[in-house]
Amino acid sequence: xxxxxxxxxxxxxxxxxxxxxxxxxxxxxxxxxxxxxxxxxxxxxxxxxxxxxxxxxxxxxxxxxxxxxxxxxxxxxxxxxxxxxxxxxxxxxxxxxxxxxxxxxxxxxxxxxxxxxxxxxxxxxxxxxxxxxxxxxxxxxxxxxxxxxxxxxxxxxxxxxxxxxxxxxxxxxxxxxxxxxxxxxxxxxxxxxxxxxxxxxxxxxxxxxxxxxxxxxxxxxxxxxxxxxxxxxxxxxxxxxxxxxxxxxxxxxxxxxxxxxxxxxxxxxxxxxxxxxxxxxxxxxxxxxxxxxxxxxxxxxxxxxxxxxxxxxxxxxxxxxxxxxxxxxxxxxxxxxxxxxxxxxxxxxxxxxxxxxxxxxxxxxxxxxxxxxxxxxxxxxxxxxxxxxxxxxxxxxxxxxxxxxxxxxxxxxxxxxxxxxxxxxxxxxxxxxxxxxxxxxxxxxxxxxxxxxxxxx
Numbered sequence: 276x277x278x279x280x281x282x283x284x285x286x287x288x289x290x291x292x293x294x295x296x297x298x299x300x301x302x303x304x305x306x307x308x309x310x311x312x313x314x315x316x317x318x319x320x321x322x323x324x325x326x327x328x329x330x331x332x333x334x335x336x337x338x339x340x341x342x343x344x345x346x347x348x349x350x351x352x353x354x355x356x357x358x359x360x361x362x363x364x365x366x367x368x369x370x371x372x373x374x375x376x377x378x379x380x381x382x383x384x385x386x387x388x389x390x391x392x393x394x395x396x397x398x399x400x401x402x403x404x405x406x407x408x409x410x411x412x413x414x415x416x417x418x419x420x421x422x423x424x425x426x427x428x429x430x431x432x433x434x435x436x437x438x439x440x441x442x443x444x445x446x447x448x449x450x451x452x453x454x455x456x457x458x459x460x461x462x463x464x465x466x467x468x469x470x471x472x473x474x475x476x477x478x479x480x481x482x483x484x485x486x487x488x489x490x491x492x493x494x495x496x497x498x499x500x501x502x503x504x505x506x507x508x509x510x511x512x513x514x515x516x517x518x519x520x521x522x523x524x525x526x527x528x529x530x531x532x533x534x535x536x537x538x539x540x541x542x543x544x545x546x547x548x549x550x551x552x553x554x555x556x557x558x559x560x561x562x563x564x565x566x567x568x569x570x571x572x573x574x575x576x577x578x579x580x581x582x583x584x585x586x587x588x589x590x591x592x593x594x595x596x597x598x599x600x601x602x603x604x605x606x607x608x609x610x611x612x613x614x615x616x617x618x619x620x621x622x623x624x625x626x627x628x629x630x631x632x633x634x635x636x637x638x639x640x641x642x643x644x645x646x647x648x649x650x651x652x653x654x655x656x657x658x659x660x661x662x663x664x665x666x667x668x669x670x671x672x673x674x675x676x677x678x679x680x681x682x683x684x685x686x687x688x689x690x691x692x693x694x695x696x697x698x699x700x701x702x703x704x705x706x707x708x709x710x711x712x713x714x715x716x717x718x719x720x721x722x723x724x725x726x727x728x729x730x731x732x
Contacts, residue, residue, distance in 0.1 A: 308389040309409020310339075314382045315436040315477040316369050316394075318517040319536050325398035327364035329384065329407075330650045332357070332391050332703070339386030343368050344475045345379020354390065359650040359703055371436055371479040375457035381438040381475035393650065394538075403515065403538040403633055410440055413509035414543020415498040418567055418592060419451070420615045420636060421514050422521060422537060423490040424482065431518035431534065433491045434481035438511040439472035444498060446470050446478070446510065451493035451592065453483040469499070472510075481517065493567065493592040512541040521563060521632035522598075522623025534620060537634040544569050547611035548639020552686055553577075553597075553604045556618055556717055557661045557696040561601040563617040566608075567594040573610045580604070580687040605689045614639070618717075635715060640665070640692070643711025649704045651716055660699045660718040662706075668693045670710030677704055 319325040329341060333354050342349035346368040354360040369380050384392055384407070392407040424431045432455075437446065447469045454462040461483045462468060470478050482489035491514060498508050515537030547569060555562045566575050568589035575587040575595075580602050587595045589612075606614065614637040651660040664681065666674055671683045671693045683693040699716075706714055 307391055307406060307408060307412070309411055310386050310389060311410040312384040312392050312407045313410060313438045313440055313475075313511045314384075314392075314394050314407050314540070315380065315438045315479070315511070315513055316364075316371060316382075317434045317436045317479060317513055317515060317538060318372055318432060318481055319370070319398065319401070325366065325370075325401070325536075326395075327366055327369055328395045328397075329362040329364065329382075330359050330393040330395065331362065331384070331386075332359045332648045332650060333386070333389060334646065334648065335388050337386050337388035337390060339384065339390065342383050342385075343380060344383060345381065357648045357703065357705055359648065371477060373457065373479065374432075374455035374481045375462060376480075377470065377472060377476050377478050379476055381477050383475065391647070401518070401535050403536050405513065405538050405540045408511065408540055408542075410509075410511075412543075412546070413440065413511055414545050415500070415506075415509055416544045417496040417510075417512045417541050418544065418569065418613065419491050419494040419496065419512070419514040419541060420539070420565065420567055420594075420613055420634070421491045421516055422519050422565075422617060422632075422634065423487045423492075424485045424516065424519055431485040431516060432481035433489055433516050433519070434479070435491050435494065435512065435514040436477055436479040437472075437496065437513070438477050439474055439508075440510065441508050442473040444472045444508045444510060445500075446472065447497050447499055448480075449495040450480075451491055451495075452489045454480045454491075455483045485518075492565070492594055495592060509543075513538065514541055515539055515634060519632060520620040520623070521617045522619035535632050537632070539615075539634050539636050542613065542636060544611065546642070547613050548641040549608045549611055550640040551606040551614045551637055552640065552665045552689075552692060552694060552713075553600055553606060553614075553616070553637075554663045554665060554694050554696065554715075555600055555603070557663070557698065558659065559618065561599040561619075563596060563598045563619060564600055565594055565596050565615045565617065566606070567613045567615075568592070568610070569612065570610045573608060573612060575606060575608045575612060578605045578607075578688055603684070603686055603694055605686055605692070633717070638713045640713070643713060644706075645709070645711050646707045647705075647714065649706065649714065649716045651699060651701045651704060651718060658718075660701055661716070662697045662699055662704065663715045663717075664695045664697070664706070664712055666693055666708060666712035667691060667710055670708050670712070673709035674712065675705075675707050
């Protein structure tokens with residue numbers, strides 16, 4: 276499993292502690308709406324000082340329960356249609372701080388009607404969030420997406436966690452870098468090992484070092500089912516970093532030292548796609564993008580607004596970066612891939628303000644939504660809020676954001692798709708259209724930023 280890097284445009288900017296999450300509807304019968312969800316929280320630089328919150332929304336009035344069965348904790352909730360309910364999770368009962376460990380700290384969400392769930396892990400200016408996928412959309416095979424570490428000491432580690440949905444779930448893991456082994460030593464890069472989890476148990480692990488060569492991106496995870504119960508077990512997988520910097524740059528305090536946790540739920544490989552639109556965040560100069568292949572001989576074409584496209588050739592588990600992207604670009608692959616968007620750190624984004632990175636798993640154009648409520652969080656001290664939308668051009672005139680139209684631009688060289696980047700207020704936002712679209716919400720402030728998206732068929 277190797278890394279390939281491609282540096283492109285040179286413009287940059289930065290925002291503060293941004294996090295972004297993406298919502299998808301995995302084909303016609305699988306969406307991010309559901310009645311049951313499982314999630315876990317990974318290592319954070321601030322340890323138990325970091326807050327944990329769930330944002331729950333629905334297009335109908337409903338109620339349910341959030342619980343941590345292995346810790347005997349639960350809380351009932353209700354949500355009003357097209358509004359959002361916030362549930363705070365007790366850190367001591369859900370936080371995972373060890374590597375190569377199994378703990379009964381899986382968080383379960385159950386509702387009487389379909390809901391959409393987001394999870395936020397934050398403290399001060401170190402914050403990130405993720406869409407939580409319903410149990411029915413989970414899979415048996417995953418590759419991890421994260422980022423190389425640029426922090427020293429014990430603060431920064433590329434990390435992952437996985438939650439079992441049923442007892443006796445056997446999982447094999449092939450790490451893309453050395454992992455810290457429980458009790459000392461390492462789990463070696465490229466050497467497959469196996470674990471077994473029961474329902475609600477979480478396995479967490481992180482890189483053996485915080486240096487730049489230690490990155491869990493490309494780590495392969497597969498559920499092993501045998502006998503009469505074969506094909507019945509799936510897992511929820513999360514990946515990211517406890518404290519990461521994105522971008523190569525230097526500067527004086529506080530710019531050079533700023534960093535952020537990265538926290539994203541992984542999409543199973545059967546939900547990956549072949550077409551993506553890369554839309555840089557509003558208020559920034561440029562973003563980085565990363566592409567990871569499932570199969571050998573994967574060719575990815577990243578179109579430019581002018582000149583020949585960039586062509587990336589990857590084998591299974593390999594990834595490549597396209598850096599400093601400051602204009603919208605179309606991506607087409609001959610085989611399914613996972614794509615991620617990274618906001619950069621402080622001066623690495625070229626503007627005179629402090630800021631930290633974020634990671635977003637992007638929706639392929641094969642996965643869309645038509646009606647959703649987003650929650651623009653103001654945790655912690657978020658001042659500016661934005662939403663990016665991508666939609667087939669034939670449906671753009673039907674799109675409404677809080678009942679109002681938006682201003683569209685055509686995707687360069689692919690006028691059949693249009694995109695918009697809108698500034699919005701904090702709180703709930705309703706997005707609707709007659710056809711499917713993709714939406715990402717994100718934000719920034721003096722001490723922190725955020726971002727996420729939502730969708731359903």
